[in-house]
Amino acid sequence: MKIRLVSFISLLWLIGCDNSQITRDGQAIYYQSCVSCHDRGHGGAPVLGDDKAWSLRISKGKTQLLQNLKQGYNTMPAKGACFDCSDQELEMVLEFMLAESKLNQLPSN
Numbered sequence: 001m002k003i004r005l006v007s008f009i010s011l012l013w014l015i016g017c018d019n020s021q022i023t024r025d026g027q028a029i030y031y032q033s034c035v036s037c038h039d040r041g042h043g044g045a046p047v048l049g050d051d052k053a054w055s056l057r058i059s060k061g062k063t064q065l066l067q068n069l070k071q072g073y074n075t076m077p078a079k080g081a082c083f084d085c086s087d088q089e090l091e092m093v094l095e096f097m098l099a100e101s102k103l104n105q106l107p108s109n
Contacts, residue, residue: 026096029089033082038097043075046101054101062094069094 030038030048037045046053057065069090072078079085082093 024089024092026089026092026094029082029085029093030096033085034080034093034097037076045076048097048100051101054098058098065094066091 024032035048037043038048041047041050046057060068066087068076069080070078070087079090080093082090085093
């Protein structure tokens with residue numbers, strides 16, 4: 001009985017040590033790190049799907065939006081609080097948010 005319990009606990013521990021990378025898309029990252037502000041507009045964050053609020057930001061261009069996302073902007077922390085996000089993942093979450101606002105056609109600069 002003890003051996004089974006120890007074996008079971010060891011198995012659970014090993015499963016928890018899985019180092020495989022979980023792939024995330026823009027939507028998953030949004031709901032993990034961005035939703036708390038962009039769902040309610042906290043701190044002046046543009047609400048997801050609010051075309052008017054997002055159109056003001058889009059006029060700055062994708063390069064500037066990504067820079068603001070990486071460095072932080074006003075009350076938004078750097079990387080939008082997704083501290084483990086790569087640059088590619090930050091771009092994916094930005095694309096998701098723009099697509100939800102039907103504004104995915106933005107200038108590159």
